[in-house]
Amino acid sequence: MERESLWDHYMKKGMSRRSFVKGCIALTSLMGLSTDMVIKVVEAAEKTPLPVVVWIHGHECTGCDESFIRSGSPLASDLVLNEIALEYDHLLSAACGEPFEAHLDKTIQQYKGKYILAVEGATCTKDNGVYCMSGGHTFSHLLQKASAGAAAVVAYGSCAAYGGIQAAKPNPTGSSGISQFIGNAPLVKVPGCPPIPEVMTGVIMHIALFGSIPPLDNDGRPKQFYGNRIHDTCYRRPFFDAGMFAETFDDKGAKAGWCLYKLGCRGPETYNSCGNLRWFQGMSYPIQSGAPCIGCSNANFWDEDPLLTRMPEYGPLGNVDKIGAAAAGAMAVGVAAHAVVSVAQKNMKEAKELAEKKGE
Amino acid sequence: MADEIMKEEPRKTYYVFSPFLRIFHWIMAISITVLFITGILITTPWVTYSSEPTTSWMALDWIRNIHFLFAYIFTASFILRIYGFIINRGDRLFPHFWKGYFYRNTIDVAMHYSFLKFEHKPFLRNPLARGAYATMYVLIAIEILTGFGIYYMTDTSSLGGMLFGWFVPLIGSEYWAHLIHHYVAWGIILSALGHIYMVIRAEFMEGEGEVSSMFAGTKMLRHKPFDAGHLDGTLD
Numbered sequence A: 001m002e003r004e005s006l007w008d009h010y011m012k013k014g015m016s017r018r019s020f021v022k023g024c025i026a027l028t029s030l031m032g033l034s035t036d037m038v039i040k041v042v043e044a045a046e047k048t049p050l051p052v053v054v055w056i057h058g059h060e061c062t063g064c065d066e067s068f069i070r071s072g073s074p075l076a077s078d079l080v081l082n083e084i085a086l087e088y089d090h091l092l093s094a095a096c097g098e099p100f101e102a103h104l105d106k107t108i109q110q111y112k113g114k115y116i117l118a119v120e121g122a123t124c125t126k127d128n129g130v131y132c133m134s135g136g137h138t139f140s141h142l143l144q145k146a147s148a149g150a151a152a153v154v155a156y157g158s159c160a161a162y163g164g165i166q167a168a169k170p171n172p173t174g175s176s177g178i179s180q181f182i183g184n185a186p187l188v189k190v191p192g193c194p195p196i197p198e199v200m201t202g203v204i205m206h207i208a209l210f211g212s213i214p215p216l217d218n219d220g221r222p223k224q225f226y227g228n229r230i231h232d233t234c235y236r237r238p239f240f241d242a243g244m245f246a247e248t249f250d251d252k253g254a255k256a257g258w259c260l261y262k263l264g265c266r267g268p269e270t271y272n273s274c275g276n277l278r279w280f281q282g283m284s285y286p287i288q289s290g291a292p293c294i295g296c297s298n299a300n301f302w303d304e305d306p307l308l309t310r311m312p313e314y315g316p317l318g319n320v321d322k323i324g325a326a327a328a329g330a331m332a333v334g335v336a337a338h339a340v341v342s343v344a345q346k347n348m349k350e351a352k353e354l355a356e357k358k359g360e
Numbered sequence B: 001m002a003d004e005i006m007k008e009e010p011r012k013t014y015y016v017f018s019p020f021l022r023i024f025h026w027i028m029a030i031s032i033t034v035l036f037i038t039g040i041l042i043t044t045p046w047v048t049y050s051s052e053p054t055t056s057w058m059a060l061d062w063i064r065n066i067h068f069l070f071a072y073i074f075t076a077s078f079i080l081r082i083y084g085f086i087i088n089r090g091d092r093l094f095p096h097f098w099k100g101y102f103y104r105n106t107i108d109v110a111m112h113y114s115f116l117k118f119e120h121k122p123f124l125r126n127p128l129a130r131g132a133y134a135t136m137y138v139l140i141a142i143e144i145l146t147g148f149g150i151y152y153m154t155d156t157s158s159l160g161g162m163l164f165g166w167f168v169p170l171i172g173s174e175y176w177a178h179l180i181h182h183y184v185a186w187g188i189i190l191s192a193l194g195h196i197y198m199v200i201r202a203e204f205m206e207g208e209g210e211v212s213s214m215f216a217g218t219k220m221l222r223h224k225p226f227d228a229g230h231l232d233g234t235l236d
């Protein structure tokens, strides 16, 4: 069976060339490409067969799906129904049971080396992975099976990328990111808890249209979406630069919309597109709503508490600055004492030497 | 009694530190001070209530820029250190932890510092100090790697990104890189305080020329220091 391209699809539906090109332009900007790439996108959309996608879920809360189905451009419904062939999805498929699992095997066979594997959720590694089962097998088994023939693997969400909430200390199930189970398949990490809807659709469309994974940073995240810190794209940044901060959630600064740095904002450590894309067709993002960023797209953010201060507190000792200042104070006292004893010792020594001299 | 002690003593001059090391040292002293103060201010900035973002001039933006500027100056000054290291043996006073005498002498010095002995053997640089300075360089290396690692993460394909970009993913998260940077900064500043005390003590109580040698490059000593052979290569 020849798979049709996006253009074929538009023609079959009787849609105009104009709306096709418009769609391509929307896709271009969504994928973070410059406008001179439009022509390439149109070419790809004319010729490249629509990709087959297998979407599996491990240890997670399905929040990434919740995010995904709110994608505004392209509309997630459009993406699922028209632009990709979503053959298998734990959440969105109507089928279930043995026929459903058989369909997965068939898809993997038929499109070997061509399908995109989207993974949501962490794998569990403890006790042979029994804490996360899917279709009668462990999730790690499914992951190995499905990634073996995948053209590319997309790790959606911080769980698939780094382990996520279930990997928080003490991590009873041994949850971790998926990378150790996918063999040599090229991996794109799309972290976030959840990722921004348009980022999720943008990445998959890039792979679909160009047949290659987007340029990645040294952590394996697509540069066009994770190349900037939230802090560097945040609209509250001028307040940061000017030293204007909210210090509590109800002070003057908070009401005036000043920077949330002193309330533990993780924007300076977090790479994501919240600052420029924002959420839900640009409606808002956490900082805009007055909540400091918790760095949900960072590896290990779940253990970097407390989220509302810049640095960890060590009980009554306070943070490292308090401890350090106390240590410096203690050191000053110690040094003074040491100096006094040193002088005393020196005097003793000299007195002794003198006495010895006189004795000679 | 006083003039009986202050008798004429023959002293010998040892040329230890090259000018490159000395200049580096003072750049380092200034840089560490500035970097520490600005770093603390970046983590816990003061709050300005009376300005407009567009008109304020001496705020966090500037403090950060000063921090970055001195980070560059300090790192660049290592060129001097390395050059001195190559051309002058006195710039190469390693802790010889692969030698038995290193440990024996360390114990000797430690006993003197804890007042169990009246004095320790004379050294150009005693083994305890050598160990401490080596540790200091390790701490500084951590600061450079975490600092530039964080700094260049927005441009991973630049030269700086390629040089330092691998380090933050190695730590696991950028937040941890920030914390390590901050904690190690405290380690450096506390060591620096200890260092200042110890050199002043060595200069004025033991006559070891620790402070003056960092200006003049030479030490004038009464006794032949145990490690004098490190200057001409007769002790390895």
Ligand code: SF4
Residues within 6 Å of the ligand: A230, A231, A232, A234, A235, A236, A237, A238, A240, A258, A259, A260, A261, A265, A266, A267, A268, A287, A293
């Ligand atoms: S609110 Fe957060 S991300 Fe925005 S400028 Fe302040 S610290 Fe940076």
